[in-house]
Amino acid sequence: MTKSIARQAKAGRATSELFENVTDPFDGTLNDDLVVERTEKELKVVKNGSARSVAGFERKLPESSPYVAGKDVSLDKAIAEAAKLIGKAALPLYGGLATDVEGMRAALALAERTGGIVDHAFSEAQYRNFKVLQTTGWITSTLTETRNRADLIIIAGSDVFKLHPRFYETIVSPPDSMFEVTAPKRTLVFIGKGLDRGVVKGSRIGDVITLACKPEQAGEVAGVLRARLRGFRLKPVKIDGITLAEIDVLADKCKQAKYGVVVWAPPSLDFSFAELAVAQFAGLAKDLNQTTRFAGLSLGGGEGAVTAAAVCTWISGYPLRVSYATGAPDYDPYRWSIDRMLKEGEGDLLVWIASISPDVAPPGTKAPSIVLGTPGLKLAKPPQVFIPVGTPGVDHAGRMIRVDNVVSLPLKDLGRAELPPAADVLAAIEAAL
């Protein structure tokens, strides 16, 4: 078994190889223009990198072996032990799910077979969106569309630079855009003070306006903005120092925009009932389309979150938080949150998949756990079974779905380490049940 799924050492491979058009799996926007060189010892991002992608591609992998109960074992043994634990579990929880399309397909097949629950490590953030989508719908744009068409970009309460260090360079201020009717200088508006903006300059950025509220008040500001756009008179509002006059200036700019885009990143909106803020951002775009064009653009989606939700949706009918305990998918975004279940002692086995960055550690649990992780995954305590797996787009080829939910990209095998894809390990576990 080990032989059949572990990658064979690449005898005679070139000592150094240059890869072009490399997709970056460490950023939900899946930039695919990176140039990465593999030398004998390491990967080096040669072109179009960012702090985030460099940290991802150039991370030194520690030596790693499969282990069971703290003891190094062969891959075969680890898979057999994992299958044994899963076979015994009454309600296994398949969490993390930081993987590619193939990994997600395999995780769903296994969850279905074993009556488990599926949920992604960052579902809580995605659900700030899904709750709005499933209640009111929305009008959205995509990265290429925004890059070429936007003349007004509103960053709503979100640390976009931190999540996507190249967003301002490639989307907000690209050297070129397609339509001469689009204003050469874009107006950039930040709702929220102290947002991580990186370096907000570029030949395409014109006015930069900041509405200095707390980031978690951005939804409230958008609400007042919508009220003013609808012509409501309001008592003087004060949202952390923002005046109605400032909001009215923005209202005018929104009305005059030919193609406005309101950008938010659910992982940034980390406060209670953040879906209400998302509802205001989406509502703003919806309202403005009565007279002009305006769209939402939701970012984030790192660690395969968008991929996991999409694959789960087409295979089960629902975007994660699905239980297969009865054999058919049962959907409950509250009840089948793995985070909540672990906190409340539900489920009797955690199967955690974290194949991309080392930061997606499993939450604490008294239940035994099986971890399929990238070597160096920051584990608070050793799981019962650990199986090192490859990172899609680095150690093996794969495919992922981009944050705007339309584009999916191929991921290359850059030949960093001899580690099996999570998909293969999951399939082997299923076969061993």
Place this chain on the structure above:
Amino acid sequence: MLIKLSGGKVYDPANKVSGEVRDIYVEDGKIVAAKPNAKPDATYDLKGRIVMAGAIDPHTHIGGGKMTIARALLPEDHRGDPVTRTELTRAGSGRSVPSTHVTGYRYAEMGYTACFEPAMLPANARQAHMEMGDTPMVDKGAFAMLGSDDYFLRQLAAKADFEAIKDYVAWILHASQAIAIKVVNPGGISAFKFNQRKLDLDEEHVYYKVTPRQIILTLARAVQELGVTHPLHIHGCNLGVPGNIDTTLDTVRAAEGLRIHMTHTQFMSYGTEGDKKFSSGAARLAELVNKTPNVSIDVGQVLFGQTCTASGDSMRQYAIAKSAHPKKPVIMDIECDAGCGVVPMRYRDKSFVNAMQWVIGLETFLLFDDSWRIFLTTDHPNGAPFFFYPHLIRLLMDKSFRDDMLQKINPDAQAQSSLLKSLTREYTLDEIAILTRAGPAKSLGLQNLGHLGAGARADIAVYRDDSDREAMFSTPEYVFKNGEVVVKNGKVVKVVQGATHVVRPDYDKSIEKPLKGYFDRYLTVRMENFKLGDDEIVRGDKGSIVVQPIGSRAT
């Protein structure tokens, strides 16, 4: 392994076989010439059974981002129809936008063996194929959408060399692994991004200054001259707008003899007569198309109940968003490539407009002379989910059933249905076999599919003869795929993975130079990554690719 299907009544219009009792022999997945002296390894006694080729749906939205948006949007659609895992089949969800595996199973369980996704955005091709890769049982293929993509519109506006435009169309077919080209609201999806809310056939796109007529003519000619078998698949201007029958007739005339396919014409055949200024244009469409042999259609029949509309036509979907039920439309502008609109819809028999839509679709079927140029579709899930097909077949084959149903619809719509009431036509099994098998296979250029002659792939559906045609077509006794029994008594008994059908017309590879320049300058995806490799379908999705033969390139 030789299999004999013995004594069934065979309806195989492609080979001019009409209800004759004959034996069919299958060897190595193919139908072979009669071998009366050979001893078959297995014999199926099909006395009294109706035998047809496996059915082919030439226009069904089964894969791609907008379907997954629709799935995520509508948990309530799935909740009432959970599908449990079995030893054989995967779990999932049913109803109007089913999960991928359930889509495959349920199509097969109605006797379908091939399905074609008609609106694949090239920017979304990878995901569309991945979803189709998770749709077992049926062969599949997809039509690439062009006509609102900025590369094409820029070429057209700049009056680029027509051969270069043809090269681009061919490149798109290769890059997105498609079998045909579709245009949706020609130029209108792009115009909507410039805040244009309407685009008629001869109206100029506000930015590119080109008209839908020019776009249609250019693409129709390109497709034809590339030798692609299926003509340009047209979702025209003004979908759903009362009075759009005039636009539709003008579009048919605009083709100037070029071969075109007008899709879901029910949504494009609305007049403005009557008290409510909404009437059927089906008779006018049928009259024109009956005498226009270069044009084929599919209907996009509306049937009553909850469904979800999903279209690339963001302009028109935005316009109908106020009719959404439940009220949660999704509209998207996509990648300087296209757009989409997902609008949940409940068609009610007591609604005048919905009832008229039902009437218009049926009139279209019944007034159309040439069964080889009309295909049976509901434009799944736009007019109704695909599992309504047996019901639709009964409506076409059974006048008294149709009249009973007509009694139930909105009284004002009934009052405007004297034409439908007067149509006594009942479709024959031959005609159903043409509409659902032979016709689509011929139109799409599917070699060896849609018929039962020697050399055909052994995709075969066997039905019990039942005067209730809905019951009959709901539950085939056997479905064979590649010569294997995959469905028995309407239930999947073996799971198989179908092939993906594509066409690959010749083109000048140097087109990639300007294309790469365009991608690098404006897009957020590299040209190299935009292209979908064979390996992704074959290895990644455990599928296979069938390259269908086409005509040679003409100038």
